[in-house]
Amino acid sequence: MSALFQDGIAPRAKLAVAGLIAAALVGFSAIVEVPESQQAVVMWLGDPVRVINRYKPGVDYGNTGAGLSLRVPFLETLVRVDRRVLNLDMERQQVNSSDQQRLEVDAYARFRIIDPVKMVRTAGTAERVQEQLQPIMTSVLRQGLASYTFQSLLTPERGVMMEQIRKALDIEAREYGAQIIDVRIKRADLPDGTPLERAYARMEAAREQEATTIRAMGQKQAQIIRADAEATAAKIYAEAYGKDPSFYDFYRAMESYRTTFANPANKSSTTIVLTPDNDYLRQFRSQKGQ
Amino acid sequence: MKQLAERIAQEIQRRFQSRKQDRVWDMSPALPPVFNAEQDDGDAEGKKPEGNRPEGTGPRNPWQTPSGGPGGGKGAPPRRASSLEDIFRARRENGGPGGPGPMPSGPNFRIPQRPDGKSWTPLVLGGVALVWLVFSTGHQLSSNEQGVVTTFGKYTATIGPGMNFTAPWPIQRVRVEDVTSIRRDNVPEGETEKLMLTGDQSLVDLSYIIRWNIRNLKQFAYQLEDPQGTVREVAEAAMRASVAEVKLNDVMLGTRRAEIESNVRQRMQAVLDAYHSGILVQGVDIKKADPPSKVNDAFQRVQAAQQDANRDMSNARAYAEQVVQRAEGDATAFNKVYAQYKLAPEVTRRRMYYATMEQVLSQNDKVIAPAGGFNSYMPLPAIQKKPAEDGVVVKP
Numbered sequence: 001m002s003a004l005f006q007d008g009i010a011p012r013a014k015l016a017v018a019g020l021i022a023a024a025l026v027g028f029s030a031i032v033e034v035p036e037s038q039q040a041v042v043m044w045l046g047d048p049v050r051v052i053n054r055y056k057p058g059v060d061y062g063n064t065g066a067g068l069s070l071r072v073p074f075l076e077t078l079v080r081v082d083r084r085v086l087n088l089d090m091e092r093q094q095v096n097s098s099d100q101q102r103l104e105v106d107a108y109a110r111f112r113i114i115d116p117v118k119m120v121r122t123a124g125t126a127e128r129v130q131e132q133l134q135p136i137m138t139s140v141l142r143q144g145l146a147s148y149t150f151q152s153l154l155t156p157e158r159g160v161m162m163e164q165i166r167k168a169l170d171i172e173a174r175e176y177g178a179q180i181i182d183v184r185i186k187r188a189d190l191p192d193g194t195p196l197e198r199a200y201a202r203m204e205a206a207r208e209q210e211a212t213t214i215r216a217m218g219q220k221q222a223q224i225i226r227a228d229a230e231a232t233a234a235k236i237y238a239e240a241y242g243k244d245p246s247f248y249d250f251y252r253a254m255e256s257y258r259t260t261f262a263n264p265a266n267k268s269s270t271t272i273v274l275t276p277d278n279d280y281l282r283q284f285r286s287q288k289g290q
Numbered sequence: 291m292k293q294l295a296e297r298i299a300q301e302i303q304r305r306f307q308s309r310k311q312d313r314v315w316d317m318s319p320a321l322p323p324v325f326n327a328e329q330d331d332g333d334a335e336g337k338k339p340e341g342n343r344p345e346g347t348g349p350r351n352p353w354q355t356p357s358g359g360p361g362g363g364k365g366a367p368p369r370r371a372s373s374l375e376d377i378f379r380a381r382r383e384n385g386g387p388g389g390p391g392p393m394p395s396g397p398n399f400r401i402p403q404r405p406d407g408k409s410w411t412p413l414v415l416g417g418v419a420l421v422w423l424v425f426s427t428g429h430q431l432s433s434n435e436q437g438v439v440t441t442f443g444k445y446t447a448t449i450g451p452g453m454n455f456t457a458p459w460p461i462q463r464v465r466v467e468d469v470t471s472i473r474r475d476n477v478p479e480g481e482t483e484k485l486m487l488t489g490d491q492s493l494v495d496l497s498y499i500i501r502w503n504i505r506n507l508k509q510f511a512y513q514l515e516d517p518q519g520t521v522r523e524v525a526e527a528a529m530r531a532s533v534a535e536v537k538l539n540d541v542m543l544g545t546r547r548a549e550i551e552s553n554v555r556q557r558m559q560a561v562l563d564a565y566h567s568g569i570l571v572q573g574v575d576i577k578k579a580d581p582p583s584k585v586n587d588a589f590q591r592v593q594a595a596q597q598d599a600n601r602d603m604s605n606a607r608a609y610a611e612q613v614v615q616r617a618e619g620d621a622t623a624f625n626k627v628y629a630q631y632k633l634a635p636e637v638t639r640r641r642m643y644y645a646t647m648e649q650v651l652s653q654n655d656k657v658i659a660p661a662g663g664f665n666s667y668m669p670l671p672a673i674q675k676k677p678a679e680d681g682v683v684v685k686p
Contacts, residue, residue, distance in 0.1 A: 035443035036512045061508050067444030084515045085565055087523075108523055110565065154487055154534035181565065184527040188487060188534075196493075200584050203492045203538075207588035211595035218599020222606030229610030233617030240621035240628075247631055250639060251624060254646040261650040271655040280647050281658070 029073040034080070036066045041079045041116045048117045049076075055083050055114055081116040082126050085181060090137050094191055101150035102195055106187040107141055109133075109169060111178045118177030129176045133169070137183070140168045153188055426459035429466070436507045437466040448507055465511060469504040472572050475522055477529075485582055486530055492538040495580045500525045500558075501572040509568025517567060521558075525574065528557035541579045551576055 032052070034040045040052040053065040071078065088109040095105045111133070113119050113126060123129045144165040145153065152158070162183050170180040190196045241248040261270060274281060431437055433451045440446060440463050449456075449464065456462040477498055478484045485493045502521055504510045514520050532553045533541060540546040554574045562569045581589045631638040 033443045036440065036445050038443075061445040061512055064444075066440075068442045082515060083512075085513060085520075086515045087519065108527075110520075151491070154489060154491070158531060158534075182561065184523070184561075185530070186523055186526045187530060189485065190487065190493070199491060199493055200582065203581070203585045204588040206492070207585065207592050211592045214592065214595040214599050215602075218595075218602040221599070222602040225603065225606040225610050226613075229613040232610075233613045236614070236617040236621045240624050244628060244631075247628060247635075247639075248624070251627065251642070254642050257646050257650050262646075262653045269654045271657060272651065273657045273659055276658060276660060280643075280651075 026073050030070055032069050032071055032078055034066050034069060036061050036064065037082065037084050038066075038080045039083045039113070039116050040069075041081060041120045042071055043077045043079060043120075044072075045075060046077070048079075048120055051116050052078075053083065054116065055112060079116075079120050081113050081119060083113070085110050085112050086126060086130070088130055088133055088137060090134065090141065092187075093138065093142075095142055095145045097145060097150040097153060098147055099149045102191050103145070103150060103153060104187070104189045104191045105141065105145065105185060106189075107137070107183060107185045109137055109166075109183045110181040111173060112181060113177055114179045115174075115177030118175075120177075122176050129173075129178055132176060133173055133178070136172045137169055140165055140172070141183075144168065153185075158185065423458055427455050427457065429454045429456065429464050431466060434468050434470040435466050436469045436504075437464045438507055438511050439464050445508060445512070467504060467507055467510065469507055472501045472503050475500040475502070475518075475525070476577075477522065477525060483583060486533045488533055488538045488541060489535055490537045493582050494533065494538055494541050495578070495582050496529070496533065496541070496576065497578045498525075498529060498554075499575045499577055501575070502569055503572060504568060505570035506568030509566050511568075513566050513568060517569060520565065520567060521562070521569060521571075524558050524561045525554070528554045528561065529574070531557065541576075542581065544579070547576055547579070 032040065034053045036053075039054050041048045042050045042052060052069045056064070088111055090105075090107040090109070092104060092106045095103050097103055111129075113129070119126070119129060123132055144161060148161055152161075162185065166180050166183040169183060173180045190199050241252075261272075276284075429437060429449065430453050431449065431451045435451060437449045437454070438445060438447075439449055439456050441457070441461060446462065454464075456464055477500065483495045484497060486496050488494055500521060510517055532550050535553075536546055536550060541550065551574050555571050558571045558574070562571065580586075627638075
């Protein structure tokens with residue numbers, strides 16, 4: 001570049017070259033590049049006049065207006081605003097349910113800037129919108145959850161509740177040109193301390209009960225099994241012995257005598273007094289008589 | 291290690307001694323302090339290079355071969371490096387200005403003149419331009435990758451695996467992502483306890499894996515500010531909602547675990563689709579569902595109870611088996627005898643009677659007494675000897 005000026009070119013030519021360069025610079029500054037992930041608010045001397053690549057639902061990427069655009073150099077400035085779905089995290093906090101149970105809730109919302117002009121006017125940047133919306137979200141959530149019982153916070157009813165909270169938050173968010181897409185409870189936990197200890201105690205009690213029930217059930221089953229077996233045995237005996245009850249009586253008596261009086265395990269002997277007219281001694285007697 | 295320790299010890303001793311010598315030696319006007327300081331650069335702790343020390347003054351480093359005379363530290367041919375320190379010094383010296391090293395480097399490096407005496411600048415610029423063109427126009431994507439091409443920030447196309455060409459860098463840009471490989475997210479990361487409330491207001495320590503990949507790269511690239519973080523948050527919300535719908539035992543004992551997993555997957559997919567995130571949830575796997583560590587004992591007592599119950603039942607079954615077998619044995623024995631009895635009832639009966647009586651009476655004391663009242667006069671030693679309840683009178 002310096003060579004051009006040194007080589008003795010006429011002052012007019014120098015001027016022309018300088019003019020060309022200036023024009024090129026101005027030309028370049030008239031072109032702005034807006035990526036797909038951004039929308040840009042064009043400010044005419046600080047006053048928002050139009051939006052490049054504004055978010056419109058249903059318009060596919062590639063047709064949105066992203067890419068190169070023109071602006072008036074120097075007079076028009078650009079404020080770039082994220083066009084994507086943004087995250088709004090709520091700080092973890094304790095909420096009271098309608099039945100006065102305390103619950104530690106972690107929630108998040110997803111939002112998108114749909115009216116960047118409004119957003120720039122009211123908040124300036126997306127971060128500021130987040131800052132502004134955070135306390136609102138907290139209070140909306142607190143209010144919303146306070147009208148539900150603890151149990152219903154854990155059940156599918158939660159979906160309905162979150163939709164209501166989303167709507168409530170959305171109304172507020174519209175003021176900042178934002179749209180709340182979704183609000184969701186990430187975590188709903190019992191706070192440390194008494195509630196948690198109580199839950200543990202309840203779980204322990206439930207386990208104790210379960211253990212007792214299991215033991216009792218086991219005993220019951222065992223009893224049934226034994227009774228079944230005894231019934232089966234009785235049936236088997238009845239079938240066998242029922243064929244001839246009088247013979248059974250005799251057979252069993254014989255067995256019983258043996259077990260009682262002739263048990264090898266029982267060494268102590270018994271003195272049996274027999275009268276001579278005992279049936280056993282019948283032959284004995286008749287021989288004597290003969 | 292031992293060698294090194296010895297070496298360090300000797301080195302310390304040597305330096306300690308050399309310091310005394312150096313003090314005298316530093317006074318010498320022949321060697322200005324500046325020169326010494328320069329030499330010291332090589333040894334931060336004040337060790338002098340051997341070559342600069344007058345012969346015979348300082349103690350000698352036993353690992354160092356004698357160098358080529360005074361001031362030979364720089365000009366000397368590279369000697370065999372004998373310690374780590376020496377190796378580093380040798381490097382520095384070789385790389386230094388005017389050093390004998392083979393690699394020309396440092397501030398004094400000059401590009402040799404081109405044969406025709408022209409400047410190198412156009413060639414260098416041309417080379418840079420070529421590299422720039424090659425790297426920013428050709429894009430080789432492997433089979434699991436896709437890329438989104440933007441022209442001045444505007445989405446233009448999605449490119450697939452293989453070689454792709456685009457306009458060079460400031461005009462078109464390519465963002466390449468792995469789309470087919472399944473990403474795995476562990477929740478929670480690490481081994482911390484993660485408690486969730488179940489439908490019966492109990493707590494379960496749950497950890498799970500989310501498997502997902504990119505279904506639509508265009509949406510994935512532009513729709514969400516933080517897609518990965520969103521996947522985790524959505525998973526967390528869905529998992530907690532699903533766990534809150536079931537009872538503790540259903541989660542823990544695994545009876546409805548598969549149901550929960552598919553439930554979470556569907557919920558996540560629904561939410562991510564509503565966000566137009568371009569993410570496909572492949573699956574959610576519950577890795578672990580345990581009782582909280584604080585109530586683990588109670589859960590183990592339930593297991594113990596279960597074992598007790600099982601033991602009771604198996605004892606009962608053993609008893610039942612015994613009773614039935616015994617009945618069958620008795621019945622079979624009776625049937626067999628009865629079959630014989632039927633063939634000759636009277637004989638069998640008498641035989642059995644006598645056999646039994648034989649057995650009974652042979653093993654016991656017997657007294658044959660007439661019926662009537664002389665029992666009281668009888669000297670019955672057996673009866674007197676023994677307790678009365680043992681005495682049995684068999685009446686006809």
